[in-house]
Amino acid sequence: MKILVTIKQVPDTATQVKIAADGKSIDTTGVTWIVSPYDEFAVEEALRIKEKRGQGEVVAVSLGPDRVKEALRSCLAMGCDRAIHLNDPAWAAVDTLATARALAAVIKQEGPQLVLCGRQAIDDDMGAVTAQLAELLGWPCAYWIMEEAIDADGKSVRAARQVEGGLEVFDLPLPAVLAAQKGLNEPRYPTLKGIMGAKKKEIRDVKAADLGAAPEPPQLSIVGLQALPPRPPGRIIQGDVPTAVKELVRALREDAKAI
Amino acid sequence: MPNAFWCLVEDDRNGSPKKVMAEVIGEASRLAPGRAEAVWLTDKASEAGLKQLAEWGAARVLLLEHAALAPYRSEVWVAAAAELAAKEAPKAIFAPVTSRQREFVARLAARLGVGLAADSVGFALEGDSLVATRPVYAGKLLSKVTWAKAPWVATLRPNVFRPAETQTGKTAPVERPAVAAAAAQMKFVERREEVSTGLPELTEAETVISGGRGMKGPENYVILEELGRVIGAAVGASRAAVDAGWRPHRFQIGQTGRTISPKLYLGFGVSGAIQHLAGMRTSKVIVAVNKDPEAPIFKIADFGLVADLFEVVPELTKEFKKLLEK
Numbered sequence: 274m275k276i277l278v279t280i281k282q283v284p285d286t287a288t289q290v291k292i293a294a295d296g297k298s299i300d301t302t303g304v305t306w307i308v309s310p311y312d313e314f315a316v317e318e319a320l321r322i323k324e325k326r327g328q329g330e331v332v333a334v335s336l337g338p339d340r341v342k343e344a345l346r347s348c349l350a351m352g353c354d355r356a357i358h359l360n361d362p363a364w365a366a367v368d369t370l371a372t373a374r375a376l377a378a379v380i381k382q383e384g385p386q387l388v389l390c391g392r393q394a395i396d397d398d399m400g401a402v403t404a405q406l407a408e409l410l411g412w413p414c415a416y417w418i419m420e421e422a423i424d425a426d427g428k429s430v431r432a433a434r435q436v437e438g439g440l441e442v443f444d445l446p447l448p449a450v451l452a453a454q455k456g457l458n459e460p461r462y463p464t465l466k467g468i469m470g471a472k473k474k475e476i477r478d479v480k481a482a483d484l485g486a487a488p489e490p491p492q493l494s495i496v497g498l499q500a501l502p503p504r505p506p507g508r509i510i511q512g513d514v515p516t517a518v519k520e521l522v523r524a525l526r527e528d529a530k531a532i
Numbered sequence: 533m534p535n536a537f538w539c540l541v542e543d544d545r546n547g548s549p550k551k552v553m554a555e556v557i558g559e560a561s562r563l564a565p566g567r568a569e570a571v572w573l574t575d576k577a578s579e580a581g582l583k584q585l586a587e588w589g590a591a592r593v594l595l596l597e598h599a600a601l602a603p604y605r606s607e608v609w610v611a612a613a614a615e616l617a618a619k620e621a622p623k624a625i626f627a628p629v630t631s632r633q634r635e636f637v638a639r640l641a642a643r644l645g646v647g648l649a650a651d652s653v654g655f656a657l658e659g660d661s662l663v664a665t666r667p668v669y670a671g672k673l674l675s676k677v678t679w680a681k682a683p684w685v686a687t688l689r690p691n692v693f694r695p696a697e698t699q700t701g702k703t704a705p706v707e708r709p710a711v712a713a714a715a716a717q718m719k720f721v722e723r724r725e726e727v728s729t730g731l732p733e734l735t736e737a738e739t740v741i742s743g744g745r746g747m748k749g750p751e752n753y754v755i756l757e758e759l760g761r762v763i764g765a766a767v768g769a770s771r772a773a774v775d776a777g778w779r780p781h782r783f784q785i786g787q788t789g790r791t792i793s794p795k796l797y798l799g800f801g802v803s804g805a806i807q808h809l810a811g812m813r814t815s816k817v818i819v820a821v822n823k824d825p826e827a828p829i830f831k832i833a834d835f836g837l838v839a840d841l842f843e844v845v846p847e848l849t850k851e852f853k854k855l856l857e858k
Contacts, residue, residue, distance in 0.1 A: 398666075398667070399650045436631045438726055442724065518847040531816065
């Protein structure tokens with residue numbers, strides 16, 4: 274079974290982000306980049322499916338500039354067999370839909386039985402690409418999955434999606450698209466052997482021209498980034514616990530009108 | 533109606549719209565007075581639910597009612613909604629952030645070939661454009677985005693927008709267009725209900741209590757639940773507490789958990805790591821209780837107590853009880 278995993282390289286959560294001179298993007302100087310955490314759940318699940326079935330291929334795919342190779346390399350170190358890098362300045366200002374279109378074109382070329390994505394990338398938190406891939410491919414889709422099991426003959430997948438108040442379980446015929454939620458698994462750390470082996474694995478560069486149609490202009494564009502408005506200064510309530518708690522309750526009721 | 537602002541209805545799966553719809557309809561009405569329309573995909577709508585949408589200010593209700601629309605599957609919903617959108621040509625399509633709407637509107641935007649602004653916290657009309665504001669990079673920055681063409685598709689973060697006031701007795705025409713129910717590829721197997729804590733759902737609650745590493749163990753969350761019952765709050769946890777196995781993942785607040793924006797957030801033994809702040813920093817009033825005066829959460833807290841939570845929580849429960857009995 275061939276499984277394709279889409280990943281995105283994002284700034285580490287703890288990294289400081291500064292607005293670049295254009296006012297629309299971040300200054301990437303000094304930024305630490307990671308594979309978006311939800312995408313690691315997707316990679317892990319793909320590797321587990323392959324291991325359980327005892328055969329198959331896991332292909333990691335990402336769109337972005339040269340630095341993205343590093344993220345793909347860490348997926349290869351985790352155990353992905355090869356990687357595809359959509360690397361073309363024509364994709365410099367893509368929105369989710371343009372990203373999904375490019376990824377869908379690669380998926381059509383590769384013909385996997387399953388596509389796994391992370392629930393959302395933790396940079397722009399749009400969480401749209403999985404559903405948009407499903408739409409462009411005409412495949413069924415399950416969001417926020419907490420469990421999955423592929424049937425013995427590889428024709429369908431049973432997936433449990435997280436919804437408010439519980440889990441909903443569906444059978445999806447393959448090919449299908451799934452979005453991984455935290456709780457699906459615990460991603461492995463690459464072993465030293467994995468890291469060494471990753472250096473020899475293929476990362477194929479794909480240009481916009483390789484996918485036929487030229488990228489369409491984005492449907493959603495960033496007008497500008499801005500810093501958060503500062504919160505009003507807070508107040509540390511002093512005193513022994515009973516006194517401080519009484520004052521807190523009074524302040525929440527009378528000053529903040531929050532209770 | 534042309535140029536309508538559609539409000540996709542999130543319901544309780546029992547025929548009633550969720551109260552977050554008052555916020556969605558309220559915001560749509562503010563941007564487009566008299567042009568907010570409720571669009572409801574469901575297997576069953578109640579009369580009371582339809583009336584409620586009108587009283588929140590929907591100028592018209594488009595009811596897509598069909599057995600195939602439950603349980604929710606994006607492949608079925610998108611066909612029904614896209615056909616109606618082609619006929620009606622709405623100017624905007626809004627929905628609240630919920631697990632299914634996040635998927636559905638993304639798929640719908642792809643079908644319609646338009647942009648999506650997910651998890652928006654503000655909107656402004658600028659000339660003939662709509663500009664949405666959304667938190668990005670773990671909530672450290674705000675991004676302003678705009679659409680190349682209509683319909684402008686967006687999801688709205690709950691508890692951020694001012695809810696419409698109920699206009700008792702207001703009515704609205706209900707239209708029931710034929711539903712193009714596409715054959716579903718996905719087959720429903722079962723629904724597994726969570727064990728209910730009897731407390732509100734995290735993302736919907738107006739007050740949220742959160743317990744972090746300072747809770748010391750899973751057995752201590754009962755004191756937070758007791759406080760929760762007194763003030764009607766949901767009880768969540770930080771990543772540290774979830775990763776330690778003290779609470780199930782569905783209770784996690786933060787970047788890899790739920791994003792919340794309650795009127796009041798009370799954090800106990802929560803340090804305030806960036807990834808936690810990402811999920812709660814748009815809360816209106818933030819209270820932090822932590823023994824460590826250097827805990828980063830104090831930087832964004834409106835009220836802080838540098839104290840032992842195990843002394844504070846019972847005292848707070850007692851004081852709130854007294855106050856609310858009055």
